[in-house]
Every structure is written in C-alpha cells, then in structure tokens.
Amino acid sequence: MPSHNDLGEYGLKKLKKKYSNDLLDDLMADLQFLIDSGYYDTLFKVYTDWKEPVSLLSDISNKIAEKSNFLVFAHENLRNIPVKFLSDLIDYDTFYFFFPFLEWVYSMYLERQLEPDDVERLFSSGVGQKIALNLLNFAKFDKTPEVTSEFFQKLQKLKWENRKTKKIYTELDKIISLFLFKDYGINESSFNIRQARVILFLAGCSAVNEGKEKIGESDVFTAYKTLFKIIKTDFSELIDGATSKQKRISHGYFVCENCGDYYKLQSGEKPEDFSDICECGGKLKYMKSLDKSG
Template structure:
C-alpha cells in the first residue's frame, strides 16, 4: 500500500509539536493517552465473559501486527473509480437494494433515538466491500469492477450467511418480510452497547498507534462507516434468530464477519450476467424508477408517468417512486 499522504504527515508534525509542549509541562501526550485508552478498553473487554470475544481480540491483535488493518484503512481512503457511477435504474436490478430502499426507514430523529436498523446502516455495506475489493485490486475501479461490486451475490451472502458468507452454496432470495423484521431490530442492552463501543474504541486507538495521532481527522468517514457496518450485520444476525433485540452474540458474529471479509479476495465474486446484460458504460440511462416494496420488482417510468398512474405491483404490493437526481 502507498505511504501516508502529505496531509497525514503535516498533522503528525502538528501533534508532535503539541506533544513536546505537553511533555515539557509534565502533561500526558496524545500518544500516551491513546496507549492508555487501548490498555483500559482492552482490559475491560478481556475481563468480560462473552462467548467468542477472545477470538475477536486475537483477530484485532493479529490484524494490527500483520499490517492488514493499516492497509485496509488506507484502502478506504484510496479507493476511486475511472468510470461513471451506476444509475438508479441500473441499481434497481439488484433486488436486495430495492427491497432495502423501500422497506427500511431513512435515517431520521426517530430511528436515531430508537436505535432501530435503518437504511443508513444498510448502505454502509457498499464502502466496506469496495474497500476490500480495492485492497485486492490496488487500482481504480473500471466498469467491470463496478458491475461486480453491485451485482454479485456477496452482499446477499453477508446479509444471510454472515461469517459463513464464503461457505454457503445457495443464498436465500431477499424478501420484504426480512427487511420488515430487520427494521425493528435495535440495541437496548447497556452491556451490549458497551461491548460494541469498547471494541470500536480499541480499533480506533490502535489506528492512532499505527498511523500517528491526529489520524481521526483524516479518517473521519472510516470510523462511523465501520461501526454502522457492524451494527447492520448484528441486526441481520438478530433477525436470523427471530429476535428484535441485538445481543452480545450478534456483535461478536458481526465482527467475526468483518474480520473474515477484509481477509478475503472478494474480486472472485462476479456480477450475475443476466442482471448486467444490457448495461452499457457509454450510454447511461437516467430516469425515475418505480419499485415494489413487496417483491422488489422495478419499472422505468416513461416521461409523464408517475407512481400514481399505477394501483399496485403485479404481486399486489405497494409501489414507490425513486427519483434519479442525476437525470
């Protein structure tokens, strides 16, 4: 992977200067504070009697020492594309995404306060998968890469198989019922919240130890995305056990999935040829799309048409119009 960017080095110099001042005054430096936070949170986690937690701590230790975690963070910042993005109509070919978009609530005050799983958590999957893909390809995404990222079955594997995503042969078809259950999942146990937060804090401060203090400002998008991704997987785990409450075991399963994913060559997962057969990189087709909340079917609206012109989907489900603002 490439060396830290110039702005990272500048930030490090700034914080090195501040640390020299603090040292001269007998104060704790940022690096010393970060190391203390790692130690305190690590000890807290190490003393918990949570099945599978020791495995997660071992993963954190091994991935940090091997350099994998550092490479993954830089891949998150370094990923880029050399082709156009997919349009809403093209993305509507993916049933998982359309069902999520029409059944999960958008992030708002109510979902934040209730802690329920929402669309923002679902959308954290894409940047994490993109980062893992980039980590294995180490080049800007071309059109074929974009299709593979959007239309392979990897997202479905993660949603329905979690830490067994690379082992299952058949992946279930997504349904509206699954997302209706998923949107009700929430983390209410203070112990579970503390477990999730402490693991995240250990990873964040290890990032500071690897990259130098001040990295939080440069990687401000990485931390919430990683956290949302693991919260989303934990919700998927709860649904599989027919629960609304996210428990400790769901957090462990989520992080086990995350660590397995970042060590996997996800470029092996290819787009379904049937879904991308008519997609042309040079001729994007922008426009509004009507999708069904029940079966995930989609239909491109012609000029002058709107969702009000249709009573329901052929399956009887409710229709929702999605506007492509790029058109």
Template sequence: MTAETHVELKNVANEFIDYFGDFINIENVILNLETPWELGYSRELVKNDFWWPVIEGVGGDNWAFRKDHKKFLKYAYDIRLRRLAYKILPLNFGTSNIFVDWRRGWPSTTYDYGIFSDVYTILEQLYFIQLNRKLGCDDLLDLYFGGLDERLVFFLDDFDQINDEEIPTPTKEFFQAIKYVKYQNNTIKMMLIKLEELIYLSLKNTFGNCQPYHKLEKNVIKTLVHSSAIKNKRNEIKVEDIITAYNTYFKLLQTDVTQYKLRKNVFNNTNYNSLKARFVYFSLKIGISHG
C-alpha cells in the same frame, strides 16, 4: 505504536475485560489489537476515504474509478437487496424526507438506509484495494451482482461456505423486521459501543486518524449484528450477535472479494430498458439517489 499508546490500549482492553468479561469472550480480538493487520486491517483500508458507494449516484471519485464506471448505473435498478432496503428503510436524507421516514418507522427505529448502504461502501473499498487499480463497469457488475451482499446478511460468518444456488431471494419481510431490532438490554448496547471504541483506539494508534473509516465500520457492524438477530428469529440483540458480527467482519477483511462474479440468472432477470429502470439510471447519473 509507542510505549505510551501501548499502555493506553492495554488499560482500556483490561477495563473492557473486567466489565464485560463475564458476558463475552473475545480474547483473540484483544490479543490482536496491538497488531490489527492480523485481523485484516491495513493502512490502505483505514485511510482511504470512500464516502458513499457508487450506487448512490454521488460516489465514483476519479481517483478510485475508471471513466466507464457510470455505465454500471444503467443496471442499478435490479440490485435486489439494495432496492428493497431503499424502499422499506427510513432514508434519513434530511428534512425533505421526514414524512417518508415517518411512514417507514422513524423515529421508532434507529436503523436506516444510510447505515445499510455502507455494506456497499466497504465492499467497494475492499475491491479497490485488492485489485490495486481503478474500478470500471465490469468490476462493479461483479461486485454488485456477485451476491456477496446477500451472503453477508443472510449467512454471516458462513458467507464463504455456500453456493450461489443456496442464496435466497431477498424479501421485504427481512427489512421490515431488521429495522425494529432492539438491544436485549443496556449492558449489551454498551458492550458494543465499548468494543467499537477499543478497536478504534487500536486502529488510531497504529495507522493514525481514521475517523471516517470508524464510522463506516460501525455501520457495517450494526447491519451484521441486526442480521444475526433476524437469522436467529429474534427481535433482540444478544451477545452472540455481536460475536457473530465481528467474526463475519474480520473474515470479510481477509477474503478475496473479487472471486464473486456476476450471477447471470440474477442479472438477466430485469428489463433494463423499462421506464422505471431508465428513470433510476437517469436519477443516479445526475447525482440523485434513487431506488
């Protein structure tokens, strides 16, 4: 970071504190913005371009995945949190789905399946970096059936404090509620936007252009913010939800995500030779996202 960018970052940080300091205390984050690796960031993380998760059938670039990784798609049907999200949230895949999205709450909701699915994008990215090798079918089974996705949205910054047995079975009510969460007021909304911009400036100054990662991170944070509101039985986003979301995210960046292994009781709960499961598998194999 050059002296010029150091001054720029400090000025923007001071502006944020001046405007929002009475609402939110993020001094630890501000202090680490000049050394973002202290928060869990790395060049490998912010410069790797994982555009879509494998679970959408359009991911799986050869540079990040072994040849056998598509065998994993046979089991995609029973990734239970993802399946509910795909069935309930607006898909936002384009005009061909506009009537589907309308029935699912669009345009009254700005939270859609594309935003949610980036939880899996960041998990794949972290898994790839931490293993330091291409991901295969077994890796993806652990990643998707290990329950880390459910830990994050249901327990947030306590995700590493609970046992597999404590993870609840996802329900449609969670996604019916999460898509209608709103900001408490425009100040809260602008606070999150400015905090995202501040962190992006830190990452850009440190690692260079990282616009794709910035978009990914914003989507993951949005899911965590919304999840925090739901966990606290609210349909409004408050300051504490933003704090919880970033605490969760920074903890995730510093967590060994490979420790979470396939849960056999969840994995064995589905007939993967059923017509529906086989149809989803076939669709994903040819690059058509399906739930």
C-alpha cells in the same frame, strides 16, 4: 503520556470485568492478525485514496441498483429519518455504508481503483446477500440466497436487548479504533464511523437470522468476526472466479522472526491453513508483502 495502544489495552481490561474473556480474546486475536499482517493499513489507504467509480446520481448507478433485489428491498423497507432520536436503530443510512465497505475490500484485493464494470460485478455477484444471510459462513456457499422484503422489515424493527449490549458495541468501537490508529484525524474518524455502521448492520443481520427481535451481545461479536473475515477474504476470487486474470498475483508470505526465512503462499493457500511456528522453532508472521514499508 499513554499511547493509543496503552489506552486500548486499558479499555479492554475494563471490558473483561463485565463480558466474556474468551470471546474478547478471540476477537482481539483476529484484530491483531489483521493489523500485524498489514490488512488494515492497506484497507485504510484504499479508503483515503478512494475515487467513486460510479456517481450515486448517475444512470449507471440506477441501473445497477434496479438489478439487485437486495438494494431494492432495502430502499423500500428501511426508513431514513434525519432526526436521530426519531430514527430506527437500523435505518437506510446504516445499510448505505455496507456496500461501499465491500467496494473498498474488493479494490484492495484487485490492487487498483474500481471501475463501473467492477461495481456492477460486485452487486450482481450476490456477495452482499451471502454476507447478510450467512454471516461467518458467507464464503462457503456458491448459490446466492434469496432475500425478501420481510428480512428488511425485521431489521427496521430491531432494538438493543439491553444497555449492556449497546455498551459493548460502543466500547468495542472505541477500543478497536485505539488499536488501529496511532494518530486520530479526520480520515481515521470518518473511516471508523463508517465501519461502526457496517458492524451495526451485521449485528442486526445476525439477530434477524436467529429469529430475534433484539440485538444481543452474541450478535455484536458475530458482527465483528464477520467484518474481520470480510477484510481477509479475497473478493476478486469470489466475484470474478479463482481463475480470473483480475485476481491478486501475490498471496502473501510467512516470515520467520527468528531465522528470517520466508515462504510465499501459492494459489489456493490461505494463512489460516498453516502453523505459526517455523522449523527452527521461531514464530512465523504473515505479511502481505516483503516490503516492510508497504
């Protein structure tokens, strides 16, 4: 019986007959890095162990939301129609999954469950706006861009450019889930559904930012690239500052698959800043921890 990975490779091979091989290869390289480095395993564990830091119906939740124009404009302009065939492509329900995903990533880098103060810092930091309006360049800007109600009005009106674009969105979702999970149960399915909604929201942001009225193939690829960058970005530094005591202590390691030697990344160093070849000629693999079990 073929493994999930085999099925993923088969699905990817079929996609390459209809879509850009270069774009797909680039996307899969990013995905493989996140899988091999343990990012996705860690993020999925955060999701399965998640405890809501702030109740949605609490006074704290309302106070946090009222301080964010991003949330206020989304609530005012994105509809939430329960009947699927009558709903908008991007509705409030789609947007709703965006910030919880950011909370999981933030929690992953803090290496603990979030508390109400953490959630307030996340929302007030402007990270959500930076991602929505700058996508792949979100970490390059210190100043938070201003979001308008018009941005969400345009999101609400978006459609798929054509069936081919919708197909690559759905097919990539299936293929990536096959690469991510060896087994597929309730938790895996739930995580994947939420991630797919985040991708759709980001694809919509890409289209609006480009002044388009329809989501095209390039927007789908941009959305996935942005999602992968979100996962490998230390939000604790973006939100709390590089000198915050809450930042991660360990920045990961490069381990040589040939000689077994390793290098611990120092403060300010990132995996993408280094070559993947050891001095001995062996391949260097980035790992979040030297503990192979975790």
